[in-house]
Amino acid sequence: MELQQMRYVVTVAETNNFTRAAERCLVVQSALSHQIARLERELGAKLFERTSRRVRLTPAGEAFLPAARQCLEAAERAVAEVAAAVGEIRGRLAVGLIPTVAAVDITRALRDFRERYPHVRVGLRVGASEDLVEQVRQGAVDVAFLGLPTTSRPEGVASRELARDRLVAVVAPDHPLAGRSSVSLRRLSSEVFVDLPAGTAGRAQSDQAFAAAGLLREVAFEVTAADFFARLVGQGLGVAMLPSAYAPQLTGVVTIEVADAPARVEYVIWGRAGRTPAATAFLTALGITGQAGHDA
Known part of the structure; x- marks a missing residue:
């Protein structure tokens, strides 16, 4: 089983189309289809149901997809950690925020970060505070900015009051x-x-x-x-x-x-399990270092 095969499976699952998946992965469709078929033979189960009109995951594919994503994320993080060890910040940075965030100028912060770390792929998600907390807990978002009533605090994440x-x-x-x-x-x-x-x-x-x-x-x-x-x-x-x-x-x-x-x-939050080099660099650029003010 190879990481590239997992990447192909994830991309087909996201696009529901072998042709579009091949285009996104920059390979010819026959090569992508061959690698997925090879993986299916190794697993002993079909991952996709293919018809002339659509492609969808089988129950086996549904079970395989989360683990495949985790493997790809772990591999990406390993590359980022090695780069950080030699003084270069790479990888991805997923930032979440509420629409009314005011404690930090997010636009300027992201611009400055991109200028300083051009090799980091930055993604931005806007959502409700409670959804962002859950996404940070699950690892889908690295750093999030949110607002809560004074009667509640972010739970299950590391946080700093802003x-x-x-x-x-x-x-x-x-x-x-x-x-x-x-x-x-x-x-x-x-x-x-x-x-x-x-x-x-x-x-x-x-x-x-x-x-x-x-x-x-x-x-x-x-x-x-x-x-x-x-x-x-x-x-x-x-x-x-x-x-x-x-x-x-x-x-x-x-x-x-x-x-x-x-x-x-208003809080900034990040995962309790540890920060990626990109997340650490982003928080440091905002002047947020050291331990969290609250780690529930």
Whole structure:
């Protein structure tokens, strides 16, 4: 069994097509098909069901795929570790972040990192905080930036607190509240809201604050993309509550201080099992070295 064979299997599984897989692997299709067939003979089981219309994994292929990915990742990490031992950073860096991250200028950080370490392949994933924690635990993401209510902390990962922030109200320029310097949760509770999906850590910050104050509110629009907050709020479809450090990035809306606003904590997290050379270099470039502030 060879790593190249595993790479071919993973690529076919990702593309569901032998021709596209061969193109991605930069080989002719006959060579890729031959190597997969050879591997299937060695394993004594078919990995793919092939028809004239599609290709899909067999149960044996479904069982083989996770282990194949782990082997390829281990091999890639071995190469990166050897390169790091002679002073060169290689490999991959998967960075995750929430849409409203504000404690770190991610764009600038990635630009500076790429200029300094051009041989590292950088991937970026945007998602919800709880999903990013799970992806870091599983090793799919190396470093992630997220925000949580003050009542919770990242579990099962190494973490460092970056900043604490309070939420502010965001309204349309012609909204009746737009001229105020401050507003209360009670006054906001009578408004229709634009917010993150229910059950996410970002949504929990506001839900917990209103619940603690004994207030109910209506969330009419649930969005996952940060730019949609400004677009919906700017059209007068609702109001929102967002971190004060992030709100200035929005255009076409007005921000208002909330007297009894909830707070959130921004963290950077990475795997407890150890960091790749690229992840270590990235964190070091951000001034994050040594032990984590919290390792749950």
